[in-house]
Amino acid sequence: MAILLQLLLSGAALGMIYAVIAFGYQSTFATSGTLNFGQGEALMLGALVGLTLAGNVAGGPYLNYWLMLPPVLLFGALQGVVVERIGVRPAIQSKSEFGWIMSTIALGIIFRNVAENVWGHDDLPFPSPLPTEPLHLFGASVLPMELLVAAGAVVMMVAVELFNRRSIYGKAVVATSTDRDAAGLMGINTSLVITFSYALSSMTAAFAGVLIAPVTLTGASMGTALGLKAFAVAIIGGLNSGLGVVVGGVLLGVTEKLTGYYVSTGYQDVPGLILLLLVLSVKPSGLFGKTIIKKV
């Protein structure tokens, strides 16, 4: 029993890590129908900038963990604007169906190489803002930092949801994602909204980076594998559902741990991918996604 609980807890904690990253894929898809395939790199840059401010890699620490968050968020937003302006806007303007795929991947690789040159190639430890002693619940243990990841993910989603529903800017975002042309005719500057959604997306990625870095390790290559898993989560949960990524993330994390323990650690990644294939064949818009009917 304690073992099952431990597997569920660890799986859920891992799943929340996937969910916070997956969340970034959603905001750009909603407004522009495009995705930033450099999401993992945005996460990595956020974590490394955070480490530079709050860690001792560059003569620091200059700020404590909590004070480091605002500059990291700002950096993330700026990085998102750069990605949108350079990689995505030309593709949208020229009505290219796939140009943004290549350009966001290319930008991701460039960011990774820049990070390797600035911060080196090695994985670095990130100082934890919370005690590193595990908490014990009914015979299972969980790190305080893992709880913070889960809480951070929920807070982030609620904040974005509130912003969309309550503020006039949020309504512009919702209007753009519902019907970009109609929103444009209503006087909403839709290209600005798309830029904003990229800023928001990379900002959440940067936040996710500093949130998970104390649990994972920090380094130029940290985002690649996680970004890919998170993409699977976004597809499983649905690209337009905030609840979907949480459920999808936890589902993937828990399946991985259960398979690892009860079947074989060699097959730990397989059921998640089977789940992805199943969802794609049965409900292509994701478990919680809304099907968009495209009229031709």
Place this chain on the structure above:
Amino acid sequence: MNKLFTLRCLVLATTLLAAGAQAADPIKIGIAGPLTGGSSPMGISMRDGAKLATAEINKAGGILGRQLQLVERDDEAKNERGVQIAQELINKEHVVATLGYANTGVALASTRFYEEAKIPVIDNIATGSAVTKQFLPPEYPDNYVFRNSAYDGIQAQMIVEEAVGRRKFSKVAILSDSTNYGQLGREDLEKALAAKGVKAVAVEKFNIKDVDMTAQLLKAKEAGAQVILTYAIGPELAQVANGMKKLGWKVPMIGSWTLSMANFIDNAGSESEGARMPETFIQEPNTPKRKTFIEAYLKAYNPPAGRIPSPVSAAQGYDSVYLIAMAIKQAGSTEGPKVRAALESLNEKIDGVVTVYDHPFTHDNHEAITANIPVIGEVKGGHVVYAYEEERKNPLRLEKH
């Protein structure tokens, strides 16, 4: 000044220049290793060690009156990059020999090109037992792949001896990564355990970049493991150590020499304390040669906290340059087959950092490191030190073939 004189001067100058150019024409030695990614502490330390040795040799006048020149390439620990680099070094750079490889998979994929081109290659880090055994007679009359690192067969035996023999653990778990390195090492560990009549209670694996080891550790814990034997690289080993802390379960870690890598020790922090591993070299100046080597390395590269990122790689990288240089000198030539033959019959003893190399290779033995050379190291206060005092006091361990 008449025209003829000017012409003569010109001719003389040209001849001199040409002669000078010939004398300065350097001997190119390839260096291939991971300078980026999780294995980079090994690759970078190896390259830096090799650069030290090259600078020393060049300062003393070079080999055959020519300077040595290292041609460095980053294989990114990727098999396909390694293959490209091998072809580039052979066909474009025309290297006389290549030193390197930290990753068994890369070494296995790349060395074929050297074998075909009849150019010697010394593997100075990668430890997979198969690396030197791909090109054996009768199919290949001559093997061009040499090694001066402790291969997995030796390491696995030492790990098992430490765990089962010296420390009397009877229930062991094996945790390894899913790369060639981890899986070939796991096979060697299982063989060495079988020789002692022990069967691992849990054999688990994980992927590179996995961030959570709960399932693997729980299986080991539930099977009653008293010790964890590892075959993986630094960052994931750190996740194993940190994962044990999370589960509130602490058993000793004994594993391959990668437990001495800085990216394990730093990322696992206090959880790395007490981890033990076989080492050909520990950063401790207990021979005169080691003292000068360590001082030269720290002076040249000034690594953080005065700690060589991977001391073993640095020492083996340094020694491999002397091995190849001595072979070129003895062959009196830079032709591959002659250099290979010289490596297989080195007459002069080489006072290396790891050991004194006395006929390290023969035609049928391409392993310079024998089972008696490595010692057991232990992580203490963020540094790797000797686990056993008698091994520290007995630094000079000669090859026994």
